[in-house]
Amino acid sequence: MAEIGRISIRLPSSIKQGDVIRVRSSVVHPMELVQRDKQGTIIRKNYNFIEAMSVTYNGKGVMRAETTQAVSQNPIFTFLLKVDRPGKLTVNFADTTGKTYEGNAEIKFT
Amino acid sequence: MAIADLVKTKLMISRRVFLRAVMGLIGVAASAGDVATNTYAWAQAGLSGLPLPDEAVDATLKRLFGNRSFQRGDDKIKVELPQIAEDGGNVAITIDSSLPVSGAAHVNHIYIISDKNRRPMIAKFSFTPESGKALVATQIRLATSTDVRAIAEMNDGTLYAVSKPVRVTISGCDLPPQG
Numbered sequence: 001m002a003e004i005g006r007i008s009i010r011l012p013s014s015i016k017q018g019d020v021i022r023v024r025s026s027v028v029h030p031m032e033l034v035q036r037d038k039q040g041t042i043i044r045k046n047y048n049f050i051e052a053m054s055v056t057y058n059g060k061g062v063m064r065a066e067t068t069q070a071v072s073q074n075p076i077f078t079f080l081l082k083v084d085r086p087g088k089l090t091v092n093f094a095d096t097t098g099k100t101y102e103g104n105a106e107i108k109f110t
Numbered sequence: 111m112a113i114a115d116l117v118k119t120k121l122m123i124s125r126r127v128f129l130r131a132v133m134g135l136i137g138v139a140a141s142a143g144d145v146a147t148n149t150y151a152w153a154q155a156g157l158s159g160l161p162l163p164d165e166a167v168d169a170t171l172k173r174l175f176g177n178r179s180f181q182r183g184d185d186k187i188k189v190e191l192p193q194i195a196e197d198g199g200n201v202a203i204t205i206d207s208s209l210p211v212s213g214a215a216h217v218n219h220i221y222i223i224s225d226k227n228r229r230p231m232i233a234k235f236s237f238t239p240e241s242g243k244a245l246v247a248t249q250i251r252l253a254t255s256t257d258v259r260a261i262a263e264m265n266d267g268t269l270y271a272v273s274k275p276v277r278v279t280i281s282g283c284d285l286p287p288q289g
C-alpha cells in the first residue's frame with residue numbers, strides 16, 4: 001500500500017463567487033479494524049486509522065473532524081465550502097501513527 | 111513526559127487524544143503488577159491507536175454530553191442512509207442540517223453515533239462560518255442492524271438528535287479471528 005495517504009479532491013465544474021460548493025475529498029487509508037484472537041480477546045497493538053481531519057481555505061478553518069475506526073476504509077468526506085474569493089483549499093488528515101497527509105486544490109471562478 | 115510530548119506532536123490536541131493519554135496513565139498505573147504485558151503494550155503503542163474498551167451507547171452519550179437532554183431534531187437535521195445496507199463496512203451517510211453555521215445561534219458540532227457498534231462513537235464534525243452550511247457525507251462501518259443517531263450540538267449547548275434505523279446484512283466490524 002505504497003499509496004497510503006493519496007488524497008483526491010473533487011470540485012464542481014463551475015464555481016461562481018459567493019457560491020456554497022460541495023467538495024468531495026477521499027484519502028487512501030486502511031483504517032485498520034480491531035483484531036481479535038480465537039478467544040475473542042482484543043489483540044493489543046497500535047491500530048493505524050485516521051483520527052483527525054481538518055480543512056482550511058486560504059488559511060482559515062472550514063471544517064474539522066474527529067474520526068474513529070468506525071469510518072470505512074479509503075474514506076470519502078463531503079463537505080461544503082463558502083467561496084467569496086479564489087484561493088487554495090487544503091485538506092489534512094492525521095492518523096494514529098503520527099503521519100499527516102495533505103491534499104490541495106486551487107479554486108478559481110469561472 | 112512521553113505522553114506530554116505525544117500530545118504536543120499531534121495535529122490537533124483533541125479531547126479524545128487527551129482522554130486517551132489520561133486513560134493510558136490509568137492503564138499503566140492499574141497494571142503495575144502486570145508489567146510484562148500491559149505496561150509494555152501501553153508504552154509501545156503511542157497510545158492513540160490502542161483499542162479502547164467496549165462501551166454501551168448510553169455510556170457514550172453520557173461521556174460526550176453529560177446529563178443534557180436531547181431535543182427532537184427531525185425538522186432540523188436530515189439523515190440520508192440506506193434502509194438496507196448490504197455491506198456494513200461501507201455505509202454511505204449524509205447529514206444535511208438546516209441549522210445555521212454562523213450568527214447568534216449556530217451549530218458547532220455534529221456527531222454520528224451508532225447504537226450497536228462496540229464503540230458507538232463514529233465521527234464528530236465541527237463547522238465554522240466558512241462552511242456555509244452544515245452538511246457532511248461520509249462512509250461508515252456498522253456492526254449490525256442498528257439505529258444511527260446524528261446529534262447536532264449548538265453553541266449554547268442545545269442538542270438536537272435524530273435517529274434512523276438501518277438493516278445491515280454483513281457486519282462491517284468483524285474480522286476473522288487472528289492466530
